[in-house]
Structure formats: structure tokens, C-alpha cells
Amino acid sequence: xxxTATKLADGRELFYYDQESGxxxxxxxxxxxxxxxxxxxxRLDPVLGEWVTVAAHRQQRTYHPPAGECPLCPSRDGRxxxxxxxxxxVVVFENRFPSLTPDSAAHVTTQDExxxxxxPGTGRCEVVCFxxxxxxxxxxxxxxKARLVLDAWTDRTAELSALPGVxxxxxxxxxxxxxxxTLAHPHGQIYAFPFVPSRTARMIVRAxxxxxxxxxxxxxxxxxxxxxxxxxxxxRGEHWTAFVPFAARWPYEVHLYPxxxxxxxxxxxxxxxxxxxxxYLDLLRRFDRLFPAPVxxxxxxxxxxxxxHQAPNDGGDELALHLxxxxxxxxxxxxxxxxxxxxxxxxxxxxxxxxxxxxRLRAAAPDRP
Numbered sequence: 535x536x537x538t539a540t541k542l543a544d545g546r547e548l549f550y551y552d553q554e555s556g557x558x559x560x561x562x563x564x565x566x567x568x569x570x571x572x573x574x575x576x577r578l579d580p581v582l583g584e585w586v587t588v589a590a591h592r593q594q595r596t597y598h599p600p601a602g603e604c605p606l607c608p609s610r611d612g613r614x615x616x617x618x619x620x621x622x623x624v625v626v627f628e629n630r631f632p633s634l635t636p637d638s639a640a641h642v643t644t645q646d647e648x649x650x651x652x653x654p655g656t657g658r659c660e661v662v663c664f665x666x667x668x669x670x671x672x673x674x675x676x677x678x679k680a681r682l683v684l685d686a687w688t689d690r691t692a693e694l695s696a697l698p699g700v701x702x703x704x705x706x707x708x709x710x711x712x713x714x715x716t717l718a719h720p721h722g723q724i725y726a727f728p729f730v731p732s733r734t735a736r737m738i739v740r741a742x743x744x745x746x747x748x749x750x751x752x753x754x755x756x757x758x759x760x761x762x763x764x765x766x767x768x769x770r771g772e773h774w775t776a777f778v779p780f781a782a783r784w785p786y787e788v789h790l791y792p793x794x795x796x797x798x799x800x801x802x803x804x805x806x807x808x809x810x811x812x813x814y815l816d817l818l819r820r821f822d823r824l825f826p827a828p829v830x831x832x833x834x835x836x837x838x839x840x841x842x843h844q845a846p847n848d849g850g851d852e853l854a855l856h857l858x859x860x861x862x863x864x865x866x867x868x869x870x871x872x873x874x875x876x877x878x879x880x881x882x883x884x885x886x887x888x889x890x891x892x893x894r895l896r897a898a899a900p901d902r903p
Contacts, residue, residue: 543567546628561618572635574655595631606719632659673818680811694726710837741852753854778892783882785864798844819900
């Protein structure tokens with residue numbers, strides 16, 4: 535992997551990731567951009583003990599632009615975008631409309647009251663463009679390009695984790711308008727949080743309780759149990775295992791774990807990195823085959839969220855790196871909406887049994903050349 539660092543016209547950082555060493559990147563951002571001001575803050579919910587990020591400035595972010603005006607495409611034919619180069623392989627840059635920013639403390643004051651606790655929204659949000667082709671998808675990448683994305687995720691995890699005040703780094707992709715995506719170009723995001731999100735905090739509590747009661751690690755036991763039973767297994771590699779969780783919350787949900795427990799992406803070894811792209815692309819293509827498109831129509835692209843769960847910088851020694859991939863589509867033309875029970879009480883009801891979902895995903899194996 536070859537990495538080139540540069541800056542956009544408003545001072546935001548941008549990084550090109552290329553497969554070939556020595557790739558030269560010297561394009562300059564010629565847009566007349568003024569530095570953006572962020573008023574991000576985090577507020578503590580006194581009832582649930584969970585942090586909520588308030589980022590009102592994001593109301594002005596780019597929303598469903600025409601394909602010819604996509605800010606994530608390369609700068610070509612006189613049209614300037616967020617990526618100054620005329621072409622790229624993988625590129626990462628600071629979000630122009632971030633939820634969290636390094637300079638929030640300059641604009642937001644700290645408040646410490648029993649029912650009103652507020653902190654500056656200190657952190658960082660980045661955009662990861664997987665390919666220059668506007669109409670592509672992650673599933674269209676070859677294994678070498680998917681590996682390059684993995685290398686970029688790993689590099690950003692290492693650098694963002696080292697920033698002052700950052701407690702957890704979260705790499706994820708939203709795909710599809712049904713998920714809420716406002717830019718169709720194939721891309722993901724990375725958040726560097728100033729707090730440990732509640733889902734991670736709950737996993738830490740459960741893992742520590744499992745250690746206290748059994749003397750073993752929760753995630754090692756979980757992977758071993760799923761590998762020993764074929765019911766919910768989707769893919770079994772030499773270094774990774776993909777399965778539908780026993781208590782899956784989404785209609786089609788797969789968790790992908792390295793067989794060797796590690797804290798985060800930076801701890802993967804070369805054998806694990808080499809095997810990941812093929813397995814991950816296989817899973818994405820299976821998702822696209824769950825709901826085949828009618829004959830003669832455009833290929834189906836299942837909406838999904840793909841999320842890397844990593845241990846926070848401090849604590850969480852019992853946690854295990856893993857990727858969670860799920861879709862809100864439960865049947866052709868039908869979505870799983872988070873209505874009264876899920877949104878009101880966070881009590882999920884799923885319409886597809888985990889075992890049936892796993893069977894369908896196993897049957898949706900992509901064609902081999």
C-alpha cells in the first residue's frame with residue numbers, strides 16, 4: 535500500500551491509498567472554500583446514561599445531488615469535487631459536514647450539572663471512497679481493491695486512535711436510499727468518538743460477566759460454538775467465520791469474526807488480512823442475491839449497513855474485533871421498520887428466523903468463474 539497525504543482548500547486532510555508503491559499524487563484543490571465551522575456537542579442522557587451528539591450544522595449537508603454533481607467522484611472535465619485528482623483507487627478525507635470535530639472545544643463550553651451534562655463534540659469524521667466509479671458498489675471490487683480498503687481502514691484506525699480525546703474508532707458503510715444514504719457514490723465513513731458508545735459499553739459488561747462466571751472469553755466461546763454447529767453458519771474460512779447470530783435482530787444479519795480474537799483492525803496478522811477480502815466480497819454478493827431483480831431489470835442491490843466493532847482505546851480487553859453486516863429488507867419490496875416496539879423500547883422483533891436466514895444466505899452463493 536502507498537499512502538499520499540494532502541490538504542483540501544479549506545484545510546481538511548485527504549489521503550490517497552494506492553496499490554502501487556511510488557504513485558505520485560499532486561492534484562491541488564482549486565475550489566474557493568472557506569473553513570467550515572462546527573458547533574458539535576455531546577449531551578449525556580440522565581435517564582439512560584448514554585451520550586447523544588448534537589450537530590445542527592449538518593442540516594446543510596449535500597443531499598441527493600445529481601450524478602453529474604456528485605462530490606465524491608474525481609475532479610474531471612472542469613468539474614471540481616472533494617477529490618482533486620482525476621482518478622483514484624481509495625481515498626479518505628475529513629467530512630465537510632462532520633458530527634464530531636477536533637476544534638469543537640473552541641466553540642462549545644462544558645457544562646456539568648446533575649441533569650445537564652454537556653461536552654464539546656471533540657473527535658473526527660472521515661469519508662472513505664471505495665472506488666472512482668459513481669455507479670459501482672463495494673461488491674464490484676476485486677480482492678486486491680477490497681484489501682486496499684482494509685488497509686485504509688487499518689491505517690485510519692491507528693492514526694485516529696492516537697488523537698487526543700478519542701476513545702473509540704468506528705468504520706462503517708451505509709448502502710442504499712432505504713438506509714438513509716444521501717450520496718449514491720460507493721463510500722463509507724469513519725467516526726472517532728470522544729466517548730464509548732452505549733452498544734460497546736453493554737458488550738463490555740456482558741463480556742466481563744461471562745469471564746467472571748466461566749473463566750473464559752465470551753467471544754471465543756461464541757465463535758467456537760457457531761463453528762461447531764452448521765445451523766447458522768454461512769462461511770467458514772481458515773482464519774474467519776461468518777454466521778447469523780442466535781438472537782439476530784435484523785431480517786438478514788451476519789457477523790464475521792477472525793477465529794483468533796484481536797482487539798481491533800491493527801492487530802490482524804497478514805494471513806487474516808489476506809483471507810478477509812474474498813470472504814467479505816462473498817458475503818456482500820450473497821446479500822445482493824437474496825432478492826433477485828426481475829428479468830430484464832437492473833441488478834438488485836440490497837440495502838445494508840456494514841459495521842466494524844473494535845475495542846475502545848481504554849478498557850474493553852475482553853472484546854473481539856468483528857464485522858456486523860445486516861439489511862433492513864425482509865422480503866421483496868418490504869422493509870423492516872423500527873416502529874413502536876423497537877424505537878420506543880429497543881425491544882426487537884424479527885420476522886425471519888436466524889436459522890432460515892442462514893439457510894437462504896448459504897443458498898445464495900455467488901457464481902464462481
